[in-house]
Amino acid sequence: MKVTSLHFENYRNLKENSIYPADNVNVIYGENANGKTNLIEAIWLFCGGHSFRGSKDSELIQFEKDLFRLKMDFYAQDREQTAEIVFDKNKKLIKINEVEKNSSSYLTEVFSAVVFSPEHLSLIKQGPNVRRRFLDAAICQHRIRYASLLAQYHRIINQRNALLKDILKNKELKETLSIWDDSLSIVGAQIIYERFGYIRHLRASSKVYHSGISGEKEDLDISCICTAKAEENDSVEMIRDKLKNAFYSSRHEDYHTGYTSVGPHRDDFDIKINGISARRFASQGQQRSAVLSMKLSEADLLYRKNGERPVILLDDVLSELDNKRQDFLLNKVEDYQVFVTCCEESNKEQLQKGKVFFVNNGEIKETE
Structure with missing residues (x-):
């Protein structure tokens, strides 16, 4: 399962844009409170229409805007697919492969992901x-x-x-x-x-x-x-x-x-x-490693059940991990598409293959 493109409009603080992730590891870096977690959250919404941070739909709309729109192209079940989420304060519209659905739960039938956030500690x-x-x-x-x-x-x-x-x-x-x-x-x-x-x-x-x-x-x-x-x-x-x-x-x-x-x-x-x-x-780093191991195992067990690897979303996972542990996450989690956020620019330099996206005040740019 791979995300091939993500378009966002009026979502949280993110400026309208589209990104085209790598099939393997995607590093999203920038200072705190600039929108890194918002990008991870936008992808997670396609797992069932709900925020992993417990936010209400109305809280996802950008200030002074009437609606938000997310559109994702992805590869799953041996074919290219598309899904769209639109919320206008009164109604949530869900489309899968251009067909309107009456419930967000239909998203779980076509797309899956596993998310780690600091709250999971x-x-x-x-x-x-x-x-x-x-x-x-x-x-x-x-x-x-x-x-x-x-x-x-x-x-x-x-x-x-x-x-x-x-x-x-x-x-x-x-x-x-x-x-x-x-x-x-x-x-x-x-x-x-x-x-x-x-x-x-x-x-x-x-x-x-x-x-x-x-x-x-x-x-x-x-x-x-x-x-x-x-x-x-x-x-x-x-x-x-x-x-x-x-x-x-x-x-x-x-x-x-x-x-x-x-x-x-x-x-x-x-x-x-x-x-x-x-x-x-256990130290903070050891606790983080243990929970992360469990979340990666959760993805592995989903793969065994469904025959398809879910997307892995890692929010602020690299902090308090030493260089060897960071290297494992960035370069040795094989066969999965991974999105990982971090604050340190040095983390992106550890990445051996994949893409890097810089987030600054809601603007996302792919870097070299």
């Missing part, structure tokens, strides 16, 4: 809920039914929690708790099983990338933390039984808190570098 720095969201979002791209499993599980959890609060007032309701535990065990076991499978593949691929990024000096390991004490090689049936036992064993605590204390909604995964907790002991 929260995968290591913050709590388990951030890692669960990353894991669940990644699995949803591979298993269509997984999203419905999550929705079903959270509905049952909400009902069980409501019952736990009612039990505080009416002890006789304890007898009905087993009904919810049975349902949660069935659905929860399938979620845990899918997470185990994805972590297994993510760990194997991430190890390879992290070894390359670190010059074979560091070993990255990712492991599941399951509150039900299930293990990666367990069958769905074994996980279901362990989960059911965990719900039963935690009842005394749950009665007092009014909250279900074990299950997939409380699980986590651990990230270690050379056997040591990345969250507690």
Whole structure:
């Protein structure tokens, strides 16, 4: 999958222009707050019509303008294609190969990308809920039914929690708790099983990338933390039984808190570098390398599933990485089209092949 051209009009602070990226690495450099991330964001919008920064569509329109327009030519599914996004404060227009679509979700059927931004460092720095969201979002791209499993599980959890609060007032309701535990065990076991499978593949691929990024000096390991004490090689049936036992064993605590204390909604995964907790002991550069390895692995797993390599978007990834790690990203991520932003002009000099774009006050120019 390759972006062959991108046209932008009235988008953020970018001055109207078209760029023609290289098939391999594209370095986008310039000082902060000049528009580098806006360019990365514009490409990401073609993955489903939403900003990875959480911005509203109305916030993407240039000041004092009525609409923004993005048009991208790209190669995917063995042919040249085109997509267009227009937003005029009232309506978003999506066109794919000149055919108007009634939903941005159609974009995901023709174009895909993986994005890294500094916010993704929260995968290591913050709590388990951030890692669960990353894991669940990644699995949803591979298993269509997984999203419905999550929705079903959270509905049952909400009902069980409501019952736990009612039990505080009416002890006789304890007898009905087993009904919810049975349902949660069935659905929860399938979620845990899918997470185990994805972590297994993510760990194997991430190890390879992290070894390359670190010059074979560091070993990255990712492991599941399951509150039900299930293990990666367990069958769905074994996980279901362990989960059911965990719900039963935690009842005394749950009665007092009014909250279900074990299950997939409380699980986590651990990230270690050379056997040591990345969250507690890794440097900023090591943490960045670890998350980056996971994002590159996410792209690799998408390729294995779809048979087509997604575009890789790396925003401000080079800061706090030493020269060897920077060289790996700029010159050794093979077979993917990569867009990487940076502030230092010296970074562009490391690039062995590809294109360099300079961004200054929203104006983008290709340089020699």
